[in-house]
Amino acid sequence: MTTMSEGAFDAVAELFERVSGIRLAPAKKALVEGRLQRLAQDAGQTSLDRYVEHLLHEAGEAELTKVVDKLTTNETYFFREPQHFEFLTQQLRTQPPRGAFRVWSAASSSGEEAYSIAMLLADVLGSRPWEVVGTDLSTAMVEAGQRALYPMERARHTPHDYLKRFCLRGEGRYQGQLLIQRSLRERVHFRGANLMQDLPADLGQFDVIFLRNVLIYFDAPAKAAITRRVLRQLQPHGHLLTGHAESLANLDLPIRALQPAVYVPA
Ligand SMILES: C[S@@+](CC[C@H](N)C(=O)[O-])C[C@H]1O[C@@H](n2cnc3c(N)ncnc32)[C@H](O)[C@@H]1O
Structure with missing residues (x-):
């Protein structure tokens, strides 16, 4: 379970943009695949494409929140800048x-x-x-x-x-x-x-x-x-x-x- 189709990536990118306002460029596909692996496994899905289907049609708000949490970039530290x-x-x-x-x-x-x-x-x-x-x-x-x-x-x-x-x-x-x-x-x-x-x-x-x-x-x-x-x-x-x-x-x-x-x- 390592890659996702272009269509699945576009669907995740659209979903994420709707919630966060952030547009994920196509160059972020590998990063998105990496970050969603674990969630897909935990949700019992056999492939990333299947997981995206699950997100779009079956999963509730809680699963969507997990995806948003995974895809936001949270790097920070004390007394930055x-x-x-x-x-x-x-x-x-x-x-x-x-x-x-x-x-x-x-x-x-x-x-x-x-x-x-x-x-x-x-x-x-x-x-x-x-x-x-x-x-x-x-x-x-x-x-x-x-x-x-x-x-x-x-x-x-x-x-x-x-x-x-x-x-x-x-x-x-x-x-x-x-x-x-x-x-x-x-x-x-x-x-x-x-x-x-x-x-x-x-x-x-x-x-x-x-x-x-x-x-x-x-x-x-x-x-x-x-x-x-x-x-x-x-x-x-x-x-x-x-x-x-x-x-x-x-x-x-x-x-x-x-x-x-x-x-x-x-
Ligand atoms: C890189 S961190 C910045 C943290 C801190 N301000 C700093 O400079 O170290 C970016 C944060 O913005 C948040 N973020 C992204 N989109 C957001 C939105 N639409 N509304 C609120 N927070 C958002 C992310 O969840 C993430 O925690």
């Missing part, structure tokens, strides 16, 4: 927030970005009111964020002092892993949200939005639509941070660049 964390520290020090400070990690994957932000806020703002919200399309990723248990190597760019203050080192069967401290976990909330659809009505407004390393998967019209939708959740004085490899140029958005990958409402 450190310029943004330096920017945030600088902002908080020069313009201390008056009320509760809210930050949104808008494609949070397994939660490392949200917890990196939380460590920084706990350090700079301490017990003053702040909150981090992490959202992702993938249910498996939302659950990983809530679990807050990570392989130690994902934290290799975490300041040593933060590791000591905010993480618990795993022992016994948790050897090689770290758990985020409860005091931090209590101020970071994960939930599902699809950036291609209406966002949860009670998401609220944010002072800073991290929209990083997700726009790369979308074409220009989808990128613009997502960014506009996300900007509705940004305070007028807020900042939008995107991945340094992503460009918002030529999308005709109501923002202006403050520095690379940092935007403010225009």
